[in-house]
Amino acid sequence: MKYELLAGSILTLLTIGTLTAQEQETKQENEKSLYIKGNAVFAPIGILNVGVEKQISPKYTLQGDVFISPWKSFAGHELQIYSVSFEGRYYFNEAFKHWYIGANIGLSAYNLQKWNYWNNNAEITETGEIIINSNRYQKGYSVALGITGGYQFQLSDRWNLDLYATIGTSQGFYKGYDRSTGKRYDGAEKLNKSGEIIPYRGGVMISYKLK
Numbered sequence: 001m002k003y004e005l006l007a008g009s010i011l012t013l014l015t016i017g018t019l020t021a022q023e024q025e026t027k028q029e030n031e032k033s034l035y036i037k038g039n040a041v042f043a044p045i046g047i048l049n050v051g052v053e054k055q056i057s058p059k060y061t062l063q064g065d066v067f068i069s070p071w072k073s074f075a076g077h078e079l080q081i082y083s084v085s086f087e088g089r090y091y092f093n094e095a096f097k098h099w100y101i102g103a104n105i106g107l108s109a110y111n112l113q114k115w116n117y118w119n120n121n122a123e124i125t126e127t128g129e130i131i132i133n134s135n136r137y138q139k140g141y142s143v144a145l146g147i148t149g150g151y152q153f154q155l156s157d158r159w160n161l162d163l164y165a166t167i168g169t170s171q172g173f174y175k176g177y178d179r180s181t182g183k184r185y186d187g188a189e190k191l192n193k194s195g196e197i198i199p200y201r202g203g204v205m206i207s208y209k210l211k
Contacts, residue, residue, distance in 0.1 A: 032056065033096060037065075037162060037207040046071070049203065051085075055095045063087045063102075067201075072111075077118065078137045083108035085201065087148060096160055096207075102148035104166050106200065110174075113137040131178050131185050140174025140191060144200050158209040166201035 039049035051065025146168020
């Protein structure tokens with residue numbers, strides 16, 4: 001009789017332990033973490049880049065972020081950029097841990113000077129006007145599609161460090177202006193178009209877990 005009671009007690013404890021473990025696993029599967037994040041690279045120079053990343057399955061997340069550079073002039077160059085970006089991520093280990101890849105789409109409106117005009121080289125137009133590169137800037141919008149690669153470090157239960165970069169195709173639609181005259185330099189009647197493969201996102205995001 002004693003052995004039957006002992007065996008019954010052990011069986012009951014094992015059953016309770018199994019059910020508890022199953023409940024914990026189910027709870028973990030149902031929990032979908034949410035992080036808010038800010039880019040530590042751009043913040044010191046007055047550029048805002050913040051986002052949210054939401055878990056949708058054990059290895060997949062969705063991220064949305066905004067990038068705002070309000071500078072009409074930064075180090076002598078136009079640098080106004082307003083963009084939104086959406087991204088789906090796949091983590092090789094589990095969500096918010098270690099290596100991941102993602103697919104990104106970004107939409108931007110800008111008033112900036114492209115890096116290849118950061119010089120004083122001059123050009124003579126068909127009408128005989130002389131335009132200096134450093135006086136040129138571009139105003140328009142762009143659509144970008146790219147692939148993201150990154151790595152997330154877990155600093156604590158709620159803090160992460162997200163290192164990432166995105167490269168892809170950027171299709172721009174803009175008007176080019178000469179700063180010294182206010183006239184267009186590109187010769188187009190409507191919007192000028194350009195397309196290139198470039199890195200267009202990146203940085204170090206400091207992330208905080210909300211849930």
